Amino acid sequence: MTNDAATLEETTVTSCARPATPEDVALKGRIQELKDQWGNKLVILAHHYQRKEVVPFGDFVGDSYYLSKMAAQQDDAEHIVFCGVHFMAESARILCRPDQRVYLPNLRAGCPMxxxxxxxxxxxxxxxxxxxxxxxxxxxxxxxxxxxxxxxxxxxxxxxxxxxxxxxxxxxxxxxxxxxxxxxxxxxxxxxxxxxxxxxxxxxxxxxxxxxxxxxxxxxxxxxxxxxxxxHVHTNFTAAHVDQVREQYPGVKVVVHPECKEEVVDKADAVGSTAFITQYVDEQPPGSIIAIGTEINLTARMADEYPDKTIFELSGQNCPLCVNMFRTTLGDLAECLEDLGKKNEIFVPDNIARDARKALERMLELG
Ligand code: SF4
The missing domain is CATH 3.40.50.10800 (NadA-like)
Known part of the structure; x- marks a missing residue:
């Protein structure tokens, strides 16, 4: 491998997203209109791995710990829309009040793990x-x-x-x-x-x-x-990927998610949740070169947000995409908000919710 500008350009995968189309612009306008209409009766939660164009509509953007905490704290909201995967919306359903309603904009967004x-x-x-x-x-x-x-x-x-x-x-x-x-x-x-x-x-x-x-x-x-x-997204990263970026970019910082295999974590400079990774990137000085071992949409967003740092995903050109997180489109979100209360609602049977809430509340107490 060489350290020339062309290689860096190739390695710096900045996005899996396509350029915005006129349809996207119209959908964004409609989503904003609906958000404004609902005001504080609606809360949108967006996970870090959501599409770049969906994330800005999140009233709260974060990892699953932060978002479940937020779900439990939305006293004014009647409707909570979770841009994430099924287990996240289920957890929000369990943690919020029975009279509040929780939705997943794309019901096919599950988690293979x-x-x-x-x-x-x-x-x-x-x-x-x-x-x-x-x-x-x-x-x-x-x-x-x-x-x-x-x-x-x-x-x-x-x-x-x-x-x-x-x-x-x-x-x-x-x-x-x-x-x-x-x-x-x-x-x-x-x-x-x-x-x-x-x-x-x-x-x-x-x-x-x-x-x-x-x-x-x-x-x-x-x-x-x-x-x-x-x-399957995080286990794609290998120890060889870490060796390669270290050889190619002396001084590179490698930060990975703990769903990666231990041999990858062992070779990384830092390991932590998506919240940790965003903070880690923020704290690196301008000019830093940072390779990230997590889902591509978060990495791509940080590459955009920190133009004074060189940020790329650890594996090179593999595009570690969570297809389930990627399922939620602007169209899904617009449709969900348009039909709020009529479809895409998440339900959990009372007996399951009661015991699951005990375990989730213990988690929130841990901090
Ligand atoms: S990245 Fe996707 S597949 Fe992996 S744990 Fe998260 S939701 Fe599940």
């Missing part, structure tokens, strides 16, 4: 462990990226939810209440958190639901049980 665990698999795993362990000593901890029913399972079994902002606190919380924790569904966030807390490797074990274990011994010994799930 959240889908890597289902209720039957969790029940089977729990039953198997109960054959040789005292389950009152195992605390279930689930990443926010999970279905409401798994959150409810955690709430009903003395567990907690965490995000990538507060996973360490959640692990410590769990160890104050039990001897072991079972972390769902992201093996990599769990591994990276265990590394940060200095939990030895021989005290962790992976539970693969597609190939359920038969030998109880590693599970008896482990302090941390990790569900075998992953984010």
């Amino acid at each position: 959240a889908d890597m665990v289902n209720d039957d698999q969790v029940d089977d795993a729990w039953d198997w462990l109960a054959e040789f362990m005292d389950m009152s000593k195992i605390i279930p901890v689930s990443y926010m990226n999970s279905a409401a029913s798994l959150k409810a399972f955690c709430g009903a079994n003395g567990g907690v939810i965490c995000t990538s902002s507060n996973a360490e606190k959640a692990f410590k919380w769990a160890f104050e209440r039990g001897e072991k924790l079972f972390f769902f569904p992201d093996e990599h966030l769990g591994t990276n958190t265990a590394n940060q807390l200095g939990i030895p490797r021989d005290e962790r074990v992976i539970f693969d639901p597609l190939n359920p274990p038969e030998d109880p011994e590693p599970f008896k010994k482990a302090k941390v049980l990790l569900w075998k799930g992953y984010c």
Whole structure:
């Protein structure tokens, strides 16, 4: 690799977005009109990974921890529109008042990682462990990226939810209440958190639901049980990507999300949630070169926002796009606002919401 301007130009992927069309301009005008009409009865929450053209319509823009906190605090809002993926809108539904209504502008926006665990698999795993362990000593901890029913399972079994902002606190919380924790569904966030807390490797074990274990011994010994799930966007980054950018751009800072594999995290200068990454970029001095290991829409937005820094995504030209986050278009948002109260509403059954709320409120208390 060479360090010439042409290569830097190629590497600096600034956006997956296409240029605005006249239709986009009209949609933006309509969305703004509808927002103005609804005033403070409407709140739009936008995740960092949303499309560049959707993000400016967020009354609050952030990571899933921040947005769930905001969802719980919107006293005046009658309608909460979540530009994100399904589990986020579900969490907002659980945390806000029963009379408030929550919408997801594109109902097909799911999360493949959240889908890597289902209720039957969790029940089977729990039953198997109960054959040789005292389950009152195992605390279930689930990443926010999970279905409401798994959150409810955690709430009903003395567990907690965490995000990538507060996973360490959640692990410590769990160890104050039990001897072991079972972390769902992201093996990599769990591994990276265990590394940060200095939990030895021989005290962790992976539970693969597609190939359920038969030998109880590693599970008896482990302090941390990790569900075998992953984010296909973040696991695309490799240690070789870090080596390449360091070779090509001496002095480059590498910051990655904790859903990346541990060998990537080990080689990075910093690791943290999307909120952490945005703050990290902000704090670097002008002229800095920063390679980011997270979803492309956030990286592209920061490249635009900080023209005095060279910002690009870590993998080069792979465009680590979360297609589910990308599903929500200006058209979806406009249609959702146009038909507010008639469609795209998110519901969670009362019994699930009640237990899930316990686990989510414990998360908010962790800070
Ligand atoms: S980036 Fe990964 S974890 Fe986040 S919503 Fe997309 S698939 Fe799920």
